[in-house]
Amino acid sequence: MVWFESLQHFISEADQVLIVSHVNPDGDAVSSTLAAGYLLKRWGKQVTMVNESPVPKKFFILEGTKEIVSTDQISGRFRHVIALDCADRERMGNIRQLLAEDAFIINIDHHATNERFGDVNIVVPDAAATVEILFDWVEQAGVSLDQRLASYLYTGLLTDTGGFRYSNTTPKVLRIAAQLVDTGIESHKIADAVLETVTIEQLQLLQKALSSLRRSDDGLVAWMSLSRKDTDAFLQSHEDLDGIVNYARNILGVDVGILFRETEDGTVKVSLRSREFVDVGKVAKAFGGGGHARAAGCTFHGSLKEAEEKMLPRLRLELECEKR
Amino acid sequence: MVWFESLQHFISEADQVLIVSHVNPDGDAVSSTLAAGYLLKRWGKQVTMVNESPVPKKFFILEGTKEIVSTDQISGRFRHVIALDCADRERMGNIRQLLAEDAFIINIDHHATNERFGDVNIVVPDAAATVEILFDWVEQAGVSLDQRLASYLYTGLLTDTGGFRYSNTTPKVLRIAAQLVDTGIESHKIADAVLETVTIEQLQLLQKALSSLRRSDDGLVAWMSLSRKDTDAFLQSHEDLDGIVNYARNILGVDVGILFRETEDGTVKVSLRSREFVDVGKVAKAFGGGGHARAAGCTFHGSLKEAEEKMLPRLRLELECEKR
Ligand SMILES: [Mn+2]
Ligand SMILES: [Mn+2]
Numbered sequence: 001m002v003w004f005e006s007l008q009h010f011i012s013e014a015d016q017v018l019i020v021s022h023v024n025p026d027g028d029a030v031s032s033t034l035a036a037g038y039l040l041k042r043w044g045k046q047v048t049m050v051n052e053s054p055v056p057k058k059f060f061i062l063e064g065t066k067e068i069v070s071t072d073q074i075s076g077r078f079r080h081v082i083a084l085d086c087a088d089r090e091r092m093g094n095i096r097q098l099l100a101e102d103a104f105i106i107n108i109d110h111h112a113t114n115e116r117f118g119d120v121n122i123v124v125p126d127a128a129a130t131v132e133i134l135f136d137w138v139e140q141a142g143v144s145l146d147q148r149l150a151s152y153l154y155t156g157l158l159t160d161t162g163g164f165r166y167s168n169t170t171p172k173v174l175r176i177a178a179q180l181v182d183t184g185i186e187s188h189k190i191a192d193a194v195l196e197t198v199t200i201e202q203l204q205l206l207q208k209a210l211s212s213l214r215r216s217d218d219g220l221v222a223w224m225s226l227s228r229k230d231t232d233a234f235l236q237s238h239e240d241l242d243g244i245v246n247y248a249r250n251i252l253g254v255d256v257g258i259l260f261r262e263t264e265d266g267t268v269k270v271s272l273r274s275r276e277f278v279d280v281g282k283v284a285k286a287f288g289g290g291g292h293a294r295a296a297g298c299t300f301h302g303s304l305k306e307a308e309e310k311m312l313p314r315l316r317l318e319l320e321c322e323k324r
Numbered sequence: 325m326v327w328f329e330s331l332q333h334f335i336s337e338a339d340q341v342l343i344v345s346h347v348n349p350d351g352d353a354v355s356s357t358l359a360a361g362y363l364l365k366r367w368g369k370q371v372t373m374v375n376e377s378p379v380p381k382k383f384f385i386l387e388g389t390k391e392i393v394s395t396d397q398i399s400g401r402f403r404h405v406i407a408l409d410c411a412d413r414e415r416m417g418n419i420r421q422l423l424a425e426d427a428f429i430i431n432i433d434h435h436a437t438n439e440r441f442g443d444v445n446i447v448v449p450d451a452a453a454t455v456e457i458l459f460d461w462v463e464q465a466g467v468s469l470d471q472r473l474a475s476y477l478y479t480g481l482l483t484d485t486g487g488f489r490y491s492n493t494t495p496k497v498l499r500i501a502a503q504l505v506d507t508g509i510e511s512h513k514i515a516d517a518v519l520e521t522v523t524i525e526q527l528q529l530l531q532k533a534l535s536s537l538r539r540s541d542d543g544l545v546a547w548m549s550l551s552r553k554d555t556d557a558f559l560q561s562h563e564d565l566d567g568i569v570n571y572a573r574n575i576l577g578v579d580v581g582i583l584f585r586e587t588e589d590g591t592v593k594v595s596l597r598s599r600e601f602v603d604v605g606k607v608a609k610a611f612g613g614g615g616h617a618r619a620a621g622c623t624f625h626g627s628l629k630e631a632e633e634k635m636l637p638r639l640r641l642e643l644e645c646e647k648r
Pocket of ligand 2: 352353409434452453454484
């Protein structure tokens, strides 16, 4: 692999390395940070792992998460930087004051939209997760897999493939997973912690959302809404909303699932998910939002009711046109 | 593998084969039936696939599910029978009138508790699913994997490992999964259909259960209840209850999750799940029920309130004793 040499060269030059992933880190961001940090430390480097946002509690099952510090906890300027799972420079968050003027950035990522903002860019859109690229690195470098490294890599694969459920679950992903479990890690405990565990606030929000669940007469659209009262009472972090909209999409026979959520600033945020027929990215775009065919979002000014009255007829039209 | 030859011998002798799995079939039962049926048909055998219970709709994504008939749709008596995923004879359901007097039963299963009721017993407790044993058979027999066969085997692995989340997700399971996805099957569509899809009645029951959610002061026990009114309104099949109790168990910090459910006959059915500390099998047994350490159940006479008043102090005691 051609990128492997530039990576090894970077490592050989560096003494102190800053490792950063994206704000509001997901499993791949946290795991790739920890895995890269662990590797570099094994090679005798001084490592600083940083993230603008706190690490979500469910990842505390991974050793060393407490060593990932927030931007304001460190000082100094770094000349060697590894950016992980960041599609663009802004995703790294507020780290400007940590970069030396001649900072050299290695950008390792799997997003097809990656803007190649690094001095070296290792962008592999075929990889299911950034940790998959790190796994290839580990193999190329001839590093032996221990349980600690394996648990990091497994977590990133698990979360970025939705627990091996998304279409990026390639045979290669499953073979890597097998090699990682070969080390003896308790992969079921990782799955339990990062995929199954919920906070009570998440369940309370889910209950509120489900109590508002409605479905179109033909069963193709299902929607739920959360009022400000609901979110004021239960929403602690934006992660708490993760996955709620999927409950609507996952209903047998439904193509489009929607969550309408009233926010503090008088707007309604709309999350859209679809199974097969409706390109919800296109619909969201028509209302000034964005996303892709199966997952998208947009924002309306006004009340929940007004947002529903704009969105539902538009989806009806899409479905009518599809059925022609 | 020593069992392989007896299986091949059985096949060579048989012209007509009855294939049966267990009542209320899960993914492994349905998939192993379809996979065995497909294999035997490829070998020129006449195959009858039977199940006492209807195949749950979520498995209709698999080709040929409609060919699995109910016990009363067929007549005649079979001399060659393959029983799949059945730990004992009773699990096969009401098939007595389909068996010839000299019926020869091949019992293929992965439950450690299997009672070896067959004339040949291929019981592999290390296998995560019955389809894992069938995969080994396919390999031994030198049968080429096509997409149809792969989709069956994948489904059984997926459902019996809880989507590769349970502790039976061995490296071997993941390597087999990789080989199956190599055939080009759209494994994400299978995962969506069999693991993600819910009925609206399931969500309505979940909403009712969540609205009753309570948690002990120390956060170690969480419980929910469903009244007869709730189940009368929404419960269509027992599958609709699958997984509801896990929402309580999955709360961060909770060790024991409970679902109390009022039934038609004036009893309360209690489902128990635990993470780590409490052996809920022992607790259920103390009340005349059964199960194992992490998943168990029992039944009380009386009201929901009375059931809670019996169960909750008992769990409190277990936790106090654990903490000593
Ligand atoms: Mn990623
Ligand atoms: Mn099974």
